[in-house]
Amino acid sequence: MNRHRKYDLPAKILEAITDDGWTVIYLEAPKLHPFRIRIHKGSESFNVRIYVWHLTHGGGKMRPADEYRVQITGVDRFEKEPDGLTLILGWWESGQVFAGFDIERHSGPLGFSPSIQIREEALRKAYENGFAPWVKDNQEIAIAFHQDFLAEYIRNVSALHTFGESDTDYEVLEGVSERPDEINDTVLATVSAPRKTTVAQVARKVRDNGFKARVLNAYAGKCAFCGLQLRLVDAAHILPVSHEHSTDDTPNGLALCALHHRAYDKGLVTLNSKYQVLHNAKMAEKLKAEKLDGGLKRFLKDLRDVIVLPPAVNDRPHIDFIRESNTLRGWKRAS
Ligand SMILES: [Zn+2]
Numbered sequence: 001m002n003r004h005r006k007y008d009l010p011a012k013i014l015e016a017i018t019d020d021g022w023t024v025i026y027l028e029a030p031k032l033h034p035f036r037i038r039i040h041k042g043s044e045s046f047n048v049r050i051y052v053w054h055l056t057h058g059g060g061k062m063r064p065a066d067e068y069r070v071q072i073t074g075v076d077r078f079e080k081e082p083d084g085l086t087l088i089l090g091w092w093e094s095g096q097v098f099a100g101f102d103i104e105r106h107s108g109p110l111g112f113s114p115s116i117q118i119r120e121e122a123l124r125k126a127y128e129n130g131f132a133p134w135v136k137d138n139q140e141i142a143i144a145f146h147q148d149f150l151a152e153y154i155r156n157v158s159a160l161h162t163f164g165e166s167d168t169d170y171e172v173l174e175g176v177s178e179r180p181d182e183i184n185d186t187v188l189a190t191v192s193a194p195r196k197t198t199v200a201q202v203a204r205k206v207r208d209n210g211f212k213a214r215v216l217n218a219y220a221g222k223c224a225f226c227g228l229q230l231r232l233v234d235a236a237h238i239l240p241v242s243h244e245h246s247t248d249d250t251p252n253g254l255a256l257c258a259l260h261h262r263a264y265d266k267g268l269v270t271l272n273s274k275y276q277v278l279h280n281a282k283m284a285e286k287l288k289a290e291k292l293d294g295g296l297k298r299f300l301k302d303l304r305d306v307i308v309l310p311p312a313v314n315d316r317p318h319i320d321f322i323r324e325s326n327t328l329r330g331w332k333r334a335s
Contacts (some may be wrong), residue, residue: 003009009032009054009091011054012147013146014037015038016147016148016151017150017151019148019231020041020148020150020151021041021151022040023036023039024038024039025037025038025154026038028045029221030035031178032052033073033074033075033171034049034075036048036081037050039151041151045083046084047083048081048085048086048087049080049085049086049087050086051072051075051086051087051088052074052089052091053091053098054090054093055068055069055070055092055118056069064202064310066091066119066120066121067117067118067119068092068099068117068118068119068123068174069115069118070088070089070099071114072110076109076110077108077109077110078103078107080103080104080107081083084304085158086194087100087103087153087157088101088102088103088155092123092144095123095126096129096147098143098144098147098149098150099142099143100142100143100145100157100160100161101142102140102141102142102161104161105138105161113321118144119134119138122142122144124142125144125177126144126146126177129177129178129180129206130146130148130209131143131144131145132145132148132177133170133174133177134146135164135170139164141161141163141164143161147204148209148213149209151244152201152205156198156202158202159194159195159198163195166195167190168191168287169191169199169246170193172190172199175187175247176202176203176206180206180207180210181207183199183203208248210248211235211250212235212303214235214250214253214315215235215250215255216255218250218255218312218315219255219308219310221233222255222308223255223257223308224271224308225257225260225264225269225308226261226302226303226304227260227304227308228257228297232258233255233256234255234257235254236253236255236265237252237253237254238252238253238317238322238325239252239321239328240328243282243324244269244330245321249318251315251316251323255308258312258323267329267330268330269281269282269303270325270329270331271307271317272322272326273319274306275316275317276305276307276308277304277305279300279303280331284296
């Protein structure tokens, strides 16, 4: 193994968290084992202590062939983050998947040549579904998840590893991985109180991530209105999530850069059913009158005439979503 490859892991982690809209600062000079960060978004913030190693394939005659493990090096024991969260992670490079282990199960002295295992099936499930809980032989609950789920894992890390306390709760959590659309209020009612919020948040995130991955992929990571990439592009809903007809289907999605996402939500730009990009001349006039039109020329010049169109017809914005959204957003003539 390439010796310095392990130093890519903190960078990978920071990227996963910031891509999800969180701000990250180091709590001490960057180092491995552990590295300590503070993450925040809106009113939420967490101090996080992270231990992370690459997952390597089993090996050794005494171990199952479908086993992956982290070989723990450089620490004698895991120290918990005071007033914060502690993560023990493995990174499966080929699937771009993390495995998260339960700090409560690994708090003693580590002994000689320590390692923590997870089965390949859990990693593969997470690769396919974005997220997968796994009960280990020792009854520890491990969580495998795609990198874009990392911030959500951090938010719910303490609760996630307790799902083994109830068979019903665990089954629901498995359902989140396999059928996230089926998690509704009836299902949620069966989950015990301390874990209910976690199931709801995790299910929402699995659906969002699926939507985001499909939409960004359909548009090759380009803003539909200007073509910008630079990993500054969101998956926006054409008909907002809060609307009763809104769905997480790709035709209700639009890849938009941060600027155009904001401008779209404010009603400064839109698209019509012919996929033409329109700007709101009335709003521009009003901004001019308020002397708040700085950059307007450049803004208009950067807009494409027609949106970046996904090559697959089934991925393109659906006319019904465009029309309903334009009505909702106050566009009178943009159909
Ligand atoms: Zn843009």
